[in-house]
Structure formats: structure tokens, C-alpha cells
Amino acid sequence: MPQEIEASGADRIVALVLSVLREETGARPRVTxxxxxTATGVIAAAGGARATISGPESMKLTHRLRALHDAILVGIQTVLADDPQLSVRLVEGSQPQPVVLDSRLRFPRTARLLARADRKPWIFYRAADPSDEQELEKRGARLFRTRASAPGLDLAEVLRVLAAQGIRSLMVEGGAKVLRAFIAQGLACQAVVTVSQSRMEGVPGPGIPALLSSVQESLGPDAVLWGRVAAI
Ligand SMILES: NC(=O)c1ccc[n+]([C@@H]2O[C@H](COP(=O)([O-])OP(=O)(O)OC[C@H]3O[C@@H](n4cnc5c(N)ncnc54)[C@H](OP(=O)(O)O)[C@@H]3O)[C@@H](O)[C@H]2O)c1
Known part of the structure; x- marks a missing residue:
């Protein structure tokens, strides 16, 4: 008799995320x-310094989730604070397209995102010096000029442009301002929040949005919450 293999907590979260991504959508990409x-909602150390919040099991889950999405988006403050690669490294899987919101093209020429050989970043911006545009394009970045709409770039337009580029699913990974904006504008379909037991003073996260349904799993020392975000 074939042995039934019990799904792990991480497998269950992956299955839930995938089921939402597979739902029939309109023109816009599905947004996670x-x-x-931390348990008190802090997402970075005081002053924005990089801090490891999640344990190895939830880090690995994050990479599995990245591989499920066509693109992964962060705000410029996260690039400046963390210099992330936004790649899938801890598991096998496809590499999502890195996308950055950066109204004034403050994107550093030395950013690790520009050093990646496989996927160069797509940067959404509003206005910049032509020499800055040329510098970034020379290094392989693709620039999308976008109109603004408080509190920053017009997210509906960003999503429209991404859809036109063939992006059907988008993982928004931070930081707090960008996450807050996607949630406040009703653009997120689902949320995955790792809650660690670590204690730290620092930058408050966006806060968990209203959820229509949710599941919580233990992953090593962390709890991982998945939820379908209530439409606004
Ligand atoms: N724990 C985690 O999971 C996690 C994940 C990622 C980041 N982080 C932490 O988060 C911190 C950065 O977060 P943050 O809130 O300061 O910055 P952020 O969300 O990374 O970036 C915010 C910036 O993005 C730009 N932006 C453009 N359009 C926007 C829009 N429509 N809505 C919001 N922002 C828009 C704005 O800069 P311009 O006006 O210049 O365009 C804005 O100041 C870092 O310390 C990082 O370590 C933590």
C-alpha cells in the first residue's frame, strides 16, 4: 500500500498561496x-538596520513562495537599507523578476540587484536626471516612468504595466510603507506573515490586515500566518 506522506506546515502554506494565485483573475497580477x-509587529531594527527576524525554516518558506510568483517587489528604502538580491537561493525554483518602486531614482549603482546576471531589476520611477537614467540602463536596469498618486507611485498603474509585461503574480516583500500602501488600496489578495518570538525595538510593520480566512502553522521557532485579505 502506498505510504501517505504527511504535508508539513510549509507545504500547507505553499498550497494555500498557490490556490489563490491560480484563481481566475482580471487583468491585474495577483498580489501576495x-x-x-516580531510578536509586537516590528519588521526592522531601530534606524532601519538589517535584522534577521525569521528562523531558517521560514526563510526557506519565503524562498519557496518567491519561486511561485512571476515578480517580487520592494520599496527603495528596503534596497537602501538591506541591499537585497530578491532571488530564490534556498530552494530549487524559478527566479521572479525583481521590481523596485523608486520615484526619484535613488537606486544605488552598486546595488546587488544590478550585479545579478540572470534578472536585472525593473525600476518604477517618476522623474530623474537623464544621466541617472542612462547610468542605470547601462547597468541593465529597465526603467518605467510612472505617474504619482499619494503616498508614492500610482500602484494601479504599476500593476497595469506589470500585467502588460506578462506578470500574473506579484509578491510584495516590503518594507512597511509599500506593504501598507498595497493593503490600504485593496490591491492584495493574500498575506503571509512570519511571526517570530524574537524581541526587538524598531520599525513597526504594516499590521496584519483584515482577513476573510486564515491558517496558522508552526515553522521551527516561528508561527506563519496565511490569510485571504478582505476586499476593500
Ligand atoms: N521584516 C521584513 O520582512 C522586511 C522586509 C522588507 C523590508 N524590511 C525593512 O523595512 C525597512 C524599509 O521600510 P520602509 O517602510 O522604510 O520603506 P519601503 O517600504 O522599503 O520603501 C518606501 C519608499 O518606496 C517609495 N515608494 C514609491 N511609491 C510608493 C508607494 N506607492 N507607496 C509607498 N512607497 C512608495 C517611496 O520612496 P520614493 O518617494 O523615493 O519613491 C517610499 O519612501 C528596512 O529597514 C528593511 O530592513 C523588512
Missing amino acids: VTWAQ
Whole structure:
């Protein structure tokens, strides 16, 4: 008799995320908002310094989730604070397209995102010096000029442009301002939040949005919450 293999907590979260991504959608990409926070909702050390919040099991889950999405998006403050690669490294899987919101093209020429050989970043911006545009394009970045709409770039337009580029699913990974904006504008379909037991003073996260349904799993020392975000 074939042995039944019990799904792990991480497998269950992956299955839930995938089921939402597979739902029939309109023209817009499906958006998953995801972050790691302490029990009190802190997502970065004081002053924005990089801090490891989640344990190895939830880090691995984050990479599995990245591989499920066509693109992964962060705000420029996260690039400046963390210099992330936004790649899938801890598991086998396809590499999502890195996307950055950066109204004034503050994107550093030395960013690790520009050093990636496989996928160069797509940067959404509003206005910049032509020499800055040329510098970034020379390094392989693709620039999308976008109109603004408080609190920053017009997210509906960003999503429209991404859809036109063939992006059907988007993982928004931070930081707090960008996550808050996607949630406040009703653009997120689902949330995956890693809640660690670590204690730290620092930058408050976006806060867990109203959820229509949710599941919580233990992953090593962390709890991982998945939820379908209530439409606004
Ligand atoms: N724990 C985690 O899971 C996690 C994940 C990621 C980041 N982080 C932490 O988060 C911190 C950064 O977060 P943050 O809130 O300061 O910055 P952020 O969300 O990374 O970036 C915010 C910036 O993005 C730009 N932006 C453009 N359009 C926007 C829009 N429509 N809505 C919001 N922002 C828009 C704005 O800069 P311009 O006006 O210049 O365009 C804005 O100041 C870092 O310390 C990082 O370590 C934690």
C-alpha cells in the first residue's frame, strides 16, 4: 500500500498561496503581501538596520513562495537599507523578476540587484536626471516612468504595466510603507506573515490586515500566518 506522506506546515502554506494565485483573475497580477515581524509587529531594527527576524525554516518558506510568483517587489528604502538580491537561493525554483518602486531614482549603482546576471531589476520611477537614467540602463536596469498618486507611485498603474509585461503574480516583500500602501488600496489578495518570538525595538510593520480566512502553522521557532485579505 502506498505510504501517505504527511504535508508539513510549509507545504500547507505553499498550497494555500498557490490556490489563490491560480484563481481566475482580471487583468491585474495577483498580489501576495508578505513580511516577517516580531510578536509586537516590528519588521526592522531601530534606524532601519538589517535584522534577521525569521528562523531558517521560514526563510526557506519565503524562498519557496518567491519561486511561485512571476515578480517580487520592494520599496527603495528596503534596497537602501538591506541591499537585497530578491532571488530564490534556498530552494530549487524559478527566479521572479525583481521590481523596485523608486520615484526619484535613488537606486544605488552598486546595488546587488544590478550585479545579478540572470534578472536585472525593473525600476518604477517618476522623474530623474537623464544621466541617472542612462547610468542605470547601462547597468541593465529597465526603467518605467510612472505617474504619482499619494503616498508614492500610482500602484494601479504599476500593476497595469506589470500585467502588460506578462506578470500574473506579484509578491510584495516590503518594507512597511509599500506593504501598507498595497493593503490600504485593496490591491492584495493574500498575506503571509512570519511571526517570530524574537524581541526587538524598531520599525513597526504594516499590521496584519483584515482577513476573510486564515491558517496558522508552526515553522521551527516561528508561527506563519496565511490569510485571504478582505476586499476593500
Ligand atoms: N521584516 C521584513 O520582512 C522586511 C522586509 C522588507 C523590508 N524590511 C525593512 O523595512 C525597512 C524599509 O521600510 P520602509 O517602510 O522604510 O520603506 P519601503 O517600504 O522599503 O520603501 C518606501 C519608499 O518606496 C517609495 N515608494 C514609491 N511609491 C510608493 C508607494 N506607492 N507607496 C509607498 N512607497 C512608495 C517611496 O520612496 P520614493 O518617494 O523615493 O519613491 C517610499 O519612501 C528596512 O529597514 C528593511 O530592513 C523588512
